Amino acid sequence: MAYEKTSRDPNQWAKWLEEIEQEEVANEWSESSSEDEEIDEVEQEIHESDTEQETDDIPEEHNIEQESERSEIQNERLHEATRSGPYYIGKDGKSRWDSMVPATSRTRLHNIVVKVPGPLGAARNAKTVLECFHVYVSNPMIGFITNYTNIKIRTLQEKYTRARNAKPTDECEMEAFLGILYITGVLKEGRLNTEDIWSNDGTGVELVYCTMCRARFKFLYRSIRFDDIRDRPERRELDKLAPIRELFEFFVNNCSSSYMPSSFLTVDEQLIAFRGKCPFRQYLPSKPAKYGIKLFLLVDPKTMTTINLEVYCGKQPAGPYMVSNSPSDVVKRLVQPIKNTNRNVTMDRWFTSFPLAMDLLTEFKLTVLGTIKANKREIPPCLIPTKGRALESSMFAFRTECTLVSFVPKKNKNVLMLSTMHHSDEIDKDTNKPAMIVDYNHTKYGVDVVDKMCVMYNVTRTTRRWPLTVFFDILNIAGINALNLYVTNGKLQKLARRNFLKCLSLELVRPCIIRRIYNKNVPRPIRQKARNMLGIQEAPNNQDENVRERKTGRCIICPRKDDKKTTVRCGECRNFVCKNHQHAICARCYKNDSGESSEQGDE
Numbered sequence: 001m002a003y004e005k006t007s008r009d010p011n012q013w014a015k016w017l018e019e020i021e022q023e024e025v026a027n028e029w030s031e032s033s034s035e036d037e038e039i040d041e042v043e044q045e046i047h048e049s050d051t052e053q054e055t056d057d058i059p060e061e062h063n064i065e066q067e068s069e070r071s072e073i074q075n076e077r078l079h080e081a082t083r084s085g086p087y088y089i090g091k092d093g094k095s096r097w098d099s100m101v102p103a104t105s106r107t108r109l110h111n112i113v114v115k116v117p118g119p120l121g122a123a124r125n126a127k128t129v130l131e132c133f134h135v136y137v138s139n140p141m142i143g144f145i146t147n148y149t150n151i152k153i154r155t156l157q158e159k160y161t162r163a164r165n166a167k168p169t170d171e172c173e174m175e176a177f178l179g180i181l182y183i184t185g186v187l188k189e190g191r192l193n194t195e196d197i198w199s200n201d202g203t204g205v206e207l208v209y210c211t212m213c214r215a216r217f218k219f220l221y222r223s224i225r226f227d228d229i230r231d232r233p234e235r236r237e238l239d240k241l242a243p244i245r246e247l248f249e250f251f252v253n254n255c256s257s258s259y260m261p262s263s264f265l266t267v268d269e270q271l272i273a274f275r276g277k278c279p280f281r282q283y284l285p286s287k288p289a290k291y292g293i294k295l296f297l298l299v300d301p302k303t304m305t306t307i308n309l310e311v312y313c314g315k316q317p318a319g320p321y322m323v324s325n326s327p328s329d330v331v332k333r334l335v336q337p338i339k340n341t342n343r344n345v346t347m348d349r350w351f352t353s354f355p356l357a358m359d360l361l362t363e364f365k366l367t368v369l370g371t372i373k374a375n376k377r378e379i380p381p382c383l384i385p386t387k388g389r390a391l392e393s394s395m396f397a398f399r400t401e402c403t404l405v406s407f408v409p410k411k412n413k414n415v416l417m418l419s420t421m422h423h424s425d426e427i428d429k430d431t432n433k434p435a436m437i438v439d440y441n442h443t444k445y446g447v448d449v450v451d452k453m454c455v456m457y458n459v460t461r462t463t464r465r466w467p468l469t470v471f472f473d474i475l476n477i478a479g480i481n482a483l484n485l486y487v488t489n490g491k492l493q494k495l496a497r498r499n500f501l502k503c504l505s506l507e508l509v510r511p512c513i514i515r516r517i518y519n520k521n522v523p524r525p526i527r528q529k530a531r532n533m534l535g536i537q538e539a540p541n542n543q544d545e546n547v548r549e550r551k552t553g554r555c556i557i558c559p560r561k562d563d564k565k566t567t568v569r570c571g572e573c574r575n576f577v578c579k580n581h582q583h584a585i586c587a588r589c590y591k592n593d594s595g596e597s598s599e600q601g602d603e
Contacts, residue, residue, distance in 0.1 A: 088380035095378040097397035113263045115341045123258040130507040132486040136254045136478040146174045148225040172511045179508030185459035186501045210530040211509040238319035243467040256337035261300035266446030267347045270295045276464040280314040298334040301446035303484045308334045328356040340365045346443040354378045367421035386414045392432045396425040405434045557581040
């Protein structure tokens, strides 16, 4: 019979199937053979002819099972029949990989980006430095930080004898607090003692002590909170991240809804240095900090914009925040903002797996490019050994949906990489590496670069409170995202992040400095420095008439604690000066210093 032969032509297979069906209709199966013999015969026929028979006389209990098995066999056999050339079998005995490049006639649909990269929604209208910052750290976020901090302040007021030392804060002062954190991060003085930062002997930071006094900064640093401390115990029973959950989710939503990334993204982990008490502190010996809080980030490696992030909290208590921490589930949660956008996600071998790659391709319309562990059972065993293989040699294995490559960069070293974006065995001529590995090297560094940028101008200060450590990381990431948004909207070629953060810190503290300039309780030298810094002219003389009519006053140069009174004023600035800070000078020398001639002085 024709169907007992073998062929690779799909049309010939279809013809054989028709012959088999016609044969079944002609024969009425009137023989007295048993049902078991018929079933065995059909199975043997399937094995010999690689075709599927349809029978109505098979018992009902076997019908569904046999139909499912035959359907799978038919699909697999017909699919294999259309492929030619040698192939590999995975360690699981089921996964088949072709060694030949599949024929393609056009660009695959999942490689066509459907959404243009760039700002989204209200973020398109952010033009100034402060507006770009408020896209990520929005006014509502600063508002509820202020409210929760005031709740904490009310519990501390009874411990202070003077009410002004524990007065509530407001949004203006809270923004100034953030501005001080940014400027100390730019100057890399985040770990410096506050006495040195607030020093007024010329070695301190003028912008800082013109914004607020050192005691007030330390009080706010102690009091700042990100949730209502009154009901925190109840929320903590369901969520380990309760002390900062509301703020963190607000920030994540701003990141994911404000910017559409480029066609390549990176998923990786970040470790924030922290050695205090924390229910989910991690130990990662490969990281510089080793101990800290682990986060998972989704970053655009082209602009270093963070699109999504998640704190690893370990096993959460039973409730709404109890989620799976498997690598596949973590990636699926991170890529939600870019679902159905035909973008590529680059990841390392801790995340990469065949089921995840297939799920992202079919359910999320995203491709995957990443290194993969050699213990995955879908990998053919022949791709793992390096013995006998030449240096910089590559072995490819292809399936309809993905491509696997084994590359030997050096002796006894093997790199396995999986991609659902690549479907060829292209080799880069400059590096002699597969194009898959070249693309991976160009896109794998997104999270690592963001981590280094956070460390470069880090706003973090020494603390034992882990929510504050997470908040510092939010500010670091917000500064990077705001810079990218400012450059994109302003169509700038390049802008140093140091200059951007300096400008941002000045804009954040400006309202608080202006308020202090017109506060007469602030020492006059500080108000004068603040005016000079912001370019604000001094108030008219009639506003200071009461001060100038006084006959005695404190020396402007002596420390305030000495409280040295005097009746003598400086002839230039009209400030009081004591005898220790006065210098006698004759009229002739005074005239010469003023640029007048000695003859005019004699007259």
